[in-house]
Amino acid sequence: MSHLLDETDIAILNHLQEHGRAQRNTIAEIVNLSVPSVSERMKKLEERGLIEGYKAILNSKKFHFDITAFIFVQVDGSENYANFVDKASEEVEVLECHSITGDGSHFLKVRTKNTGSFEALLSKIQSWEGVSKTRSNLVLSSFKETRQIPVEHATELIK
Amino acid sequence: MSHLLDETDIAILNHLQEHGRAQRNTIAEIVNLSVPSVSERMKKLEERGLIEGYKAILNSKKFHFDITAFIFVQVDGSENYANFVDKASEEVEVLECHSITGDGSHFLKVRTKNTGSFEALLSKIQSWEGVSKTRSNLVLSSFKETRQIPVEHATELIK
DNA sequence: ATGATAACCTTAATTATTTAGGTAGTCAAT
DNA sequence: ATTGACTACCTAAATAATTAAGGTTATCAT
Numbered sequence: 001m002s003h004l005l006d007e008t009d010i011a012i013l014n015h016l017q018e019h020g021r022a023q024r025n026t027i028a029e030i031v032n033l034s035v036p037s038v039s040e041r042m043k044k045l046e047e048r049g050l051i052e053g054y055k056a057i058l059n060s061k062k063f064h065f066d067i068t069a070f071i072f073v074q075v076d077g078s079e080n081y082a083n084f085v086d087k088a089s090e091e092v093e094v095l096e097c098h099s100i101t102g103d104g105s106h107f108l109k110v111r112t113k114n115t116g117s118f119e120a121l122l123s124k125i126q127s128w129e130g131v132s133k134t135r136s137n138l139v140l141s142s143f144k145e146t147r148q149i150p151v152e153h154a155t156e157l158i159k
Numbered sequence: 160m161s162h163l164l165d166e167t168d169i170a171i172l173n174h175l176q177e178h179g180r181a182q183r184n185t186i187a188e189i190v191n192l193s194v195p196s197v198s199e200r201m202k203k204l205e206e207r208g209l210i211e212g213y214k215a216i217l218n219s220k221k222f223h224f225d226i227t228a229f230i231f232v233q234v235d236g237s238e239n240y241a242n243f244v245d246k247a248s249e250e251v252e253v254l255e256c257h258s259i260t261g262d263g264s265h266f267l268k269v270r271t272k273n274t275g276s277f278e279a280l281l282s283k284i285q286s287w288e289g290v291s292k293t294r295s296n297l298v299l300s301s302f303k304e305t306r307q308i309p310v311e312h313a314t315e316l317i318k
Numbered sequence: 319a320t321g322a323t324a325a326c327c328t329t330a331a332t333t334a335t336t337t338a339g340g341t342a343g344t345c346a347a348t
Numbered sequence: 349a350t351t352g353a354c355t356a357c358c359t360a361a362a363t364a365a366t367t368a369a370g371g372t373t374a375t376c377a378t
Binding site for chain 2: 013016017018019020021048049050051052053054055056057058059060062063064065068070072085088089092093094095096097098099100101102103104107111113135136137138139140141142143144145148149150151153154155156157
């Protein structure tokens, strides 16, 4: 069981963050290793759980999902939290559901087809047990949605 | 140039949203097509831009990025917006930067290693030209971060 | 020194992907 | 009703990618 990442691992992780289907020979050229060595490193990064998985990124505009919004929700009574989270997780239009500090107990990122479907979703959420207040912000434009994690900053893991 | 998605396309897209490196023969079994047919469909979905790309998903906890937070920023004077967005985009700890409606002009999703680095980032942001107010919420736990887009709801695209 | 381990390499075997060529169905124009 | 142009699919063959096998070297604790 190896513990630390060297700069080759960092390069591999960073490349895969942007090119999730990159082939091993492409990566091998970038990091100056043989293909089997790259395979082995990738396998270990996956087995260690550093790489959780791979996703295709779809273009939400092309699918006519025009509204992206953030919704703060105040759920009263922590006995209602679990129920709220379950309901939120069932909604396909809810992309993320977070429990947060500060005003509001929960925070949702949602994506709907238009303002109509957004309002419908919002009303539905407001009808859930314990929901007392909501505050929404619609996204006008997004400027950055690239790398998730600056791997090279994970100093604890780096050789 | 084909226009509409059938249920086979939807199944392919949904599978790739969760298994970005899935092999064509695996998908072929799922959708009951030959491997070359799956290849051709994937290529078209990519060429049409419905699939923007593929990403490896890393486990932020394993990298010791313990803080995820949302920051609302009030940038005064729209002449300062472009500068703000540029600066935000340069920060590796800033994962997303959105221009929004409602109170606050911009909204950031950030991820830092600990509360210390979070405070440092926040002070830095507050020092930028035009930034007058910020409001932060730390994420305690996240319950859903799976599919981006419910493809089957894109009625305009579906046959 | 010795043995265990890890990381790398090359070559060969296996598996995945693409290419080539062909069939059937749809549909608009003759 | 036929023709021609598409499109989507198939199978079989060729190519390319990945994994497996076996060996070398370096490190390090015994």
